[in-house]
Amino acid sequence: xxxxxxxxxxxxxxxxxxxxxxxxxxxxxxxxxxxxxxxxxxxxxxxxxxxxxxxxxxxxxxxxxxxxxxxxxxxxxxxxxxxxxxxxxxxxxxxxxxxxxxxxxxxxxxxxxxxxxxxxxxxxxxxxxxxxxxxxxxxxxxxxxxxxxxxxxxxxxxxxxxxxxxxxxxxxxxxxxxxxxxxxxxxxxxxxxxxxxxxxxxxxxxxxxxxxxxxxxxxxxxxxxxxxxxxxxxxxxxxxxxxxxxxxxxxxxxxxxxxxxxxxxxxxxxxxxxxxxxxxxxxxxxxxxxxxxxxxxxxxxxxxxxxxxxxxxxxxxxxxxxxxxxxxxxxxxxxxxxxxxxxxxxxxxxxxxxxxxxxxxxxxxxxxxxxxxxxxxxxxxxxxxxxxxxxxxxxxxxxxxxxxxxxxxxxxxxxxxxxxxxxxxxxxxxxxxxxxxxxxxxxxxxxxxxxxxxxxxxxxxxxxxxxxxxxxxxxxxxxxxxxxxxxxxxxxxxxxxxxxxxxxxxxxxxxxxxxxxxxxxxxxxxxxxxxxxxxxxxxxxxxxxxxxxxxxxxxxxxxxxxxxxxxxxxxxxxxxxxxxxxxxxxxxxxxxxxxxxxxxxxxxxxxxxxxxxxxxxxxxxxxxxxxxxxxxxxxxxxxxxxxxxxxxxxx
Numbered sequence: 001x002x003x004x005x006x007x008x009x010x011x012x013x014x015x016x017x018x019x020x021x022x023x024x025x026x027x028x029x030x031x032x033x034x035x036x037x038x039x040x041x042x043x044x045x046x047x048x049x050x051x052x053x054x055x056x057x058x059x060x061x062x063x064x065x066x067x068x069x070x071x072x073x074x075x076x077x078x079x080x081x082x083x084x085x086x087x088x089x090x091x092x093x094x095x096x097x098x099x100x101x102x103x104x105x106x107x108x109x110x111x112x113x114x115x116x117x118x119x120x121x122x123x124x125x126x127x128x129x130x131x132x133x134x135x136x137x138x139x140x141x142x143x144x145x146x147x148x149x150x151x152x153x154x155x156x157x158x159x160x161x162x163x164x165x166x167x168x169x170x171x172x173x174x175x176x177x178x179x180x181x182x183x184x185x186x187x188x189x190x191x192x193x194x195x196x197x198x199x200x201x202x203x204x205x206x207x208x209x210x211x212x213x214x215x216x217x218x219x220x221x222x223x224x225x226x227x228x229x230x231x232x233x234x235x236x237x238x239x240x241x242x243x244x245x246x247x248x249x250x251x252x253x254x255x256x257x258x259x260x261x262x263x264x265x266x267x268x269x270x271x272x273x274x275x276x277x278x279x280x281x282x283x284x285x286x287x288x289x290x291x292x293x294x295x296x297x298x299x300x301x302x303x304x305x306x307x308x309x310x311x312x313x314x315x316x317x318x319x320x321x322x323x324x325x326x327x328x329x330x331x332x333x334x335x336x337x338x339x340x341x342x343x344x345x346x347x348x349x350x351x352x353x354x355x356x357x358x359x360x361x362x363x364x365x366x367x368x369x370x371x372x373x374x375x376x377x378x379x380x381x382x383x384x385x386x387x388x389x390x391x392x393x394x395x396x397x398x399x400x401x402x403x404x405x406x407x408x409x410x411x412x413x414x415x416x417x418x419x420x421x422x423x424x425x426x427x428x429x430x431x432x433x434x435x436x437x438x439x440x441x442x443x444x445x446x447x448x449x450x451x452x453x454x455x456x457x458x459x460x461x462x463x464x465x466x467x468x469x470x471x472x473x474x475x476x477x478x479x480x481x482x483x484x485x486x487x488x489x490x491x492x493x494x495x496x497x498x499x500x501x502x503x504x505x506x507x508x509x510x511x512x513x514x515x516x517x518x519x520x521x522x523x524x525x526x527x528x529x530x531x532x533x534x535x536x537x538x539x540x541x542x543x544x545x546x547x548x549x550x551x552x553x554x555x556x557x558x559x560x561x562x563x564x565x566x567x568x569x570x571x572x573x574x575x576x577x578x579x580x581x582x583x584x585x586x587x588x589x590x591x592x593x594x595x596x597x598x599x600x601x602x603x604x605x606x607x608x609x610x611x612x613x614x615x616x617x618x619x620x621x622x623x624x625x626x627x628x629x630x631x632x633x634x635x636x637x638x639x640x641x642x643x644x645x646x647x648x649x650x651x
Contacts, residue, residue, distance in 0.1 A: 165329060
């Protein structure tokens with residue numbers, strides 16, 4: 001039996017090794033073998049794993065686990081599964097004065113030779129600017145020059161620099177300020193980049209710390225490949241300067257050096273390709289992750305989103321203008337306010353515009369400044385405002401203009417109040433209100449428009465607004481919502497004078513009444529006003545806003561607002577509003593009105609009416625008279641435009 005089983009094991013082993021089935025001993029057949037007679041499997045005779053095998057499996061499993069963990073850690077930290085913390089940047093807006101108040105000493109039309117010239121968006125069109133000034137026979141000794149913002153950008157680089165150079169050199173004549181621009185949204189972008197650059201160039205980081213920001217094992221695969229190939233790349237490249245790209249340059253220790261490196265790489269890229277700045281910056285920022293460059297890139301603001309989408313776009317014309325301006329030019333541009341208020345002319349100048357009320361509330365809400373006679377103290381329940389929710393980022397307002405205005409009013413109208421009374425603001429202003437003249441109340445109410453309407457203290461609104469949507473949100477999209485100028489003119493039309501004044505004749509002389517606004521035949525820039533009775537009657541007097549920013553609407557002249565951005569950048573017109581006094585017995589009489597064209601036109605230039613300008617026969621310049629302010633102001637106004645050349649604007 002032992003012999004038979006031995007032979008069976010031999011035959012089974014042969015079968016397992018792939019040999020043909022062997023012949024069994026005589027008298028024995030495969031089918032006759034019972035289960036308990038089967039030979040044992042070769043696996044059953046295999047030895048159990050030894051200690052070495054078990055140790056090998058454990059070590060291999062441990063290595064794979066650690067490798068996987070480190071890989072996930074590297075990817076989480078440097079590839080983007082977890083967003084890195086945002087850098088806490090300082091304020092780069094550079095707004096030292098939000099609103100500047102100009103007195104009669106600053107702007108004087110009492111002399112018939114004096115003029116106010118307000119020019120629309122120049123956008124760096126230096127040649128067109130000087131052509132317009134030549135046509136107007138601009139005289140710095142007699143003329144006060146205003147600009148409605150957007151002085152720079154989108155035209156040629158050198159031309160924009162020439163404009164800011166002209167303003168910087170000529171804004172003061174004999175120690176007296178003669179040029180008063182306000183900022184535009186494009187000027188603000190240049191200021192932001194300049195403020196950031198001055199901060200960034202002063203940064204210092206140890207080169208060794210930047211180079212060792214991430215261990216080699218944790219660097220991104222792209223960086224590892226780049227570094228390995230950097231040794232052989234110059235062999236196949238004629239220009240060894242190219243080796244400074246793709247993170248191959250040695251680490252730097254100052255912000256100035258890093259900016260020089262970035263700008264050199266961008267210049268090389270422009271020579272070989274036609275890159276889009278936004279795409280190029282996005283790729284460069286991603287490639288910097290896990291390298292010594294990352295610490296520097298985190299200190300470069302990322303492009304804005306939403307309403308701030310125009311902000312912080314690297315290598316645009318705003319960036320290069322900020323870099324190439326001189327220190328004097330940068331200081332002058334940063335000193336510009338966002339709003340000019342000229343109380344004695346009841347005039348505001350702002351780039352995008354202002355609101356007459358908070359659009360989130362009904363116009364008749366008692367908290368609206370125009371619904372009541374000006375208060376001597378701020379309202380008990382001021383209007384709440386959340387810039388992040390209602391519009392966008394807000395700016396801290398500057399109270400200097402308020403105190404200056406009130407001080408001027410008090411000095412002129414309340415000479416009998418002793419100096420000690422100024423310490424009691426409430427009593428002083430109450431005394432002023434009780435004895436106030438019409439002009440005093442108007443100035444106080446205009447101040448309330450700037451103080452008490454939150455949107456008028458928000459830099460984004462003043463620089464970007466074009467309309468107001470249904471829920472009271474401000475928008476810069478000219479195709480959405482109601483144009484803010486329509487809202488302004490509606491509210492000014494509801495002003496019915498100050499009822500509590502003792503002198504009704506003075507009120508009737510200067511107020512705009514229903515008989516003038518709603519029953520007379522519309523003339524000039526009164527044409528848009530309805531003949532129907534106003535919806536509201538408010539104790540207020542109207543004021544005028546001059547603005548730019550709306551080139552798509554062309555010349556947009558209404559009774560109490562004047563949009564003078566006529567698209568010079570786009571080869572259309574550069575327009576100026578010219579104001580001069582006519583004397584106390586003057587005023588815009590019928591003779592002037594005969595020259596007024598329809599104000600409600602959206603023409604790109606005021607070339608649809610004949611003017612009386614001495615150069616009116618020149619096809620390159622057009623002029624027409626318009627109505628400005630109320631009749632008591634006795635201000636003669638006309639619009640003058642010249643043709644602009646077609647240029648390739650810079651995006």
